[in-house]
Amino acid sequence: MENKIVLSVNGLSVAFKMYGKGFARKELRVISNLNINVRKGEIIAVAGSSGSGKSLLAHAILGILPGNAVVSGEINYCGTPLTEPRLRKLRGKEIALVPQSVEYLDPLMKVGKQVSADKAAVKAAFERYKLADSAANLFPFQLSGGMMRRVLCATAVVGNAKLIIADEPTPGMSKDLAGRAMKHFRDLADAGAAVILITHDIDLALGYADRIAVFYAGTTVETALASDFTDDSLLRHPYTKALWRAMPGNGFRPTAGTQPYAGSLPEGCLFAPRCDKKTQECTYGIIEPREVRNGEVCCRYAS
Amino acid sequence: MLTAKSTVGIVGRMLILLVLISILAFMLVVNAPIDPLTSYIGAESTLSQDARDEIAEHWGLNKSAPERYLNWAKNILSGDFGMSITYKRPVISIIRERFSASIILMALAWMLSGILGFAIGIIAGLRRGGVFDRLVKLFCLVLQSSPTFWIGLLILSVFAVSLGWFPLGMAAPMGKLAAEVTLGDRIYHLILPTVTLTIVSIGKITLYTRQKVTEIMRSDFILFARARGLSTRKLVWQHVMRNISLPAVTLQFSSFSELFGGMALAETVFSYPGIGTATTAAALGGDVPLLLGISLISALFVFSGNLIANILYGVVDPRVKGGGNYV
Ligand SMILES: Nc1ncnc2c1ncn2[C@@H]1O[C@H](COP(=O)(O)OP(=O)(O)OP(=O)(O)O)[C@@H](O)[C@H]1O
Ligand code: SF4
Ligand SMILES: [Mg+2]
Numbered sequence: 171m172e173n174k175i176v177l178s179v180n181g182l183s184v185a186f187k188m189y190g191k192g193f194a195r196k197e198l199r200v201i202s203n204l205n206i207n208v209r210k211g212e213i214i215a216v217a218g219s220s221g222s223g224k225s226l227l228a229h230a231i232l233g234i235l236p237g238n239a240v241v242s243g244e245i246n247y248c249g250t251p252l253t254e255p256r257l258r259k260l261r262g263k264e265i266a267l268v269p270q271s272v273e274y275l276d277p278l279m280k281v282g283k284q285v286s287a288d289k290a291a292v293k294a295a296f297e298r299y300k301l302a303d304s305a306a307n308l309f310p311f312q313l314s315g316g317m318m319r320r321v322l323c324a325t326a327v328v329g330n331a332k333l334i335i336a337d338e339p340t341p342g343m344s345k346d347l348a349g350r351a352m353k354h355f356r357d358l359a360d361a362g363a364a365v366i367l368i369t370h371d372i373d374l375a376l377g378y379a380d381r382i383a384v385f386y387a388g389t390t391v392e393t394a395l396a397s398d399f400t401d402d403s404l405l406r407h408p409y410t411k412a413l414w415r416a417m418p419g420n421g422f423r424p425t426a427g428t429q430p431y432a433g434s435l436p437e438g439c440l441f442a443p444r445c446d447k448k449t450q451e452c453t454y455g456i457i458e459p460r461e462v463r464n465g466e467v468c469c470r471y472a473s
Numbered sequence: 474m475l476t477a478k479s480t481v482g483i484v485g486r487m488l489i490l491l492v493l494i495s496i497l498a499f500m501l502v503v504n505a506p507i508d509p510l511t512s513y514i515g516a517e518s519t520l521s522q523d524a525r526d527e528i529a530e531h532w533g534l535n536k537s538a539p540e541r542y543l544n545w546a547k548n549i550l551s552g553d554f555g556m557s558i559t560y561k562r563p564v565i566s567i568i569r570e571r572f573s574a575s576i577i578l579m580a581l582a583w584m585l586s587g588i589l590g591f592a593i594g595i596i597a598g599l600r601r602g603g604v605f606d607r608l609v610k611l612f613c614l615v616l617q618s619s620p621t622f623w624i625g626l627l628i629l630s631v632f633a634v635s636l637g638w639f640p641l642g643m644a645a646p647m648g649k650l651a652a653e654v655t656l657g658d659r660i661y662h663l664i665l666p667t668v669t670l671t672i673v674s675i676g677k678i679t680l681y682t683r684q685k686v687t688e689i690m691r692s693d694f695i696l697f698a699r700a701r702g703l704s705t706r707k708l709v710w711q712h713v714m715r716n717i718s719l720p721a722v723t724l725q726f727s728s729f730s731e732l733f734g735g736m737a738l739a740e741t742v743f744s745y746p747g748i749g750t751a752t753t754a755a756a757l758g759g760d761v762p763l764l765l766g767i768s769l770i771s772a773l774f775v776f777s778g779n780l781i782a783n784i785l786y787g788v789v790d791p792r793v794k795g796g797g798n799y800v
Pocket of ligand 3: 270337
């Protein structure tokens, strides 16, 4: 397998300018110092709880964040910075987004047109996802939940995308259908695409992804091989271990506490308030990512 | 889909409202300090008391109010609106003549304010917070809080009095015979009232469009459209226009009452011989039949706007159409 890095995100931070009362201005940091990369032919699953910044990462890559977002850090596509002029040529062609929900479809426009302007491409994509041709002429509200998911997934295969970002493509699908959707992404990766697969369902993703990036409070705490998720000693970060232990079948033991809110992030390690390994060292500075056993981890003590 | 049943329901409600309006108008006029008899014969008339009683008897003025109302309503239904006291002609012919003059004025202002307001609202909404947007917002807010007659007077004094570009008023040059009045004359006299009414009506639609555009541009489906590579121009044509044209047209239809009110004042300022000036004349002259006729017609006008708006509202949004049975 080729090892070409299609996308690399280094030290990405995203904050929203918020206007409070009067002239008070505040920056709400929702992504901090985030790193991720994906290679040709690879699926990297992005896992993390709600609000950990998964969708915002997708939007940042595509350059479609709202106007009040302040972005810093590096996003490289095929080795060169992903600037707005470049994005203008790539969006919807080389880089495809599978949006998170039906809210991303114009309620007044037929779905076919929203998958692509190219009718033949829509037809082919719909066939691939076992959707009738006639479904292209339906309005979003006329689709069932399952059909809607498949329509959204179809947006990934209309072009010849080299980078596919799928934002939670499977919720609401039956186990069987979800597996099939995953298989489609696997096929796309095997055919040479780089796939970022955002998901809540680590269990499902493990069967299809090559690596898993674990998000916590807007940063990547660990990037592990899918095969590491067989025993918690193979995992590197306390949060990932906790996540693994909380999964059904591995003890189902949840960790106390919740992810910190963007307005009140702690200094130092963002996981520190909930970590049982924390020391004084963990409460200041930026915890830089380190290579540990073929993976990457942001923790002072991981080994 | 808007069903036949709900359309009938809407029309039915409007008819009931119309009846209520007619009763209300009738009660107001009957209880107003207007004596139709005095209005008719004049305050200084030397008519004998006997003769007065005879006329009152003939008109049914001694009967009870409900009886008079029913009598009037019966006549209206058979198309008889009575005689105007001021103009000494059948009310219906005056309304027809004046209303057609006003309709031209209102239609022009309605379309102009609609098209301009829509276009300006889209541009302002796309550039929310920019200089153009802030100017537009300020302009609209000032307009919405200033009275029509004041704007009319301002336009009149600048363009007709100071600059002398346009006539002071009326629908045709003074002293010209009706047969000699050209189309050019009419258009020339229509310009200032139309401009006034347009300016008065433009604020609402502009602010509405601007707000809607901003909302839509922040929606997730625009985000996804951009992710698909659509340019801003395509976004506007394919998504923004689609999502606001019908609501904007609906709003325009539901503004018939403001349009009517603005028209009445603009006509008075420019002495334009339409239904607005006729209303003033009727009110000043205690012309009960004409006043009642005008209030019915204007209510009908406003209701028909609301009716269209209601029907459009059902068409606007396929989600409102419910069910999945319209493929
Ligand atoms: N426009 C915005 N302004 C301010 N805060 C925002 C904005 N958009 C998102 N956020 C915040 O950023 C954080 C990350 O949001 P994001 O949508 O990326 O989460 P997510 O990981 O995709 O969650 P989910 O699994 O629920 O989809 C959330 O706390 C959210 O409230
Ligand atoms: S850096 Fe410290 S607090 Fe953070 S995860 Fe590692 S041990 Fe825990
Ligand atoms: Mg999300």
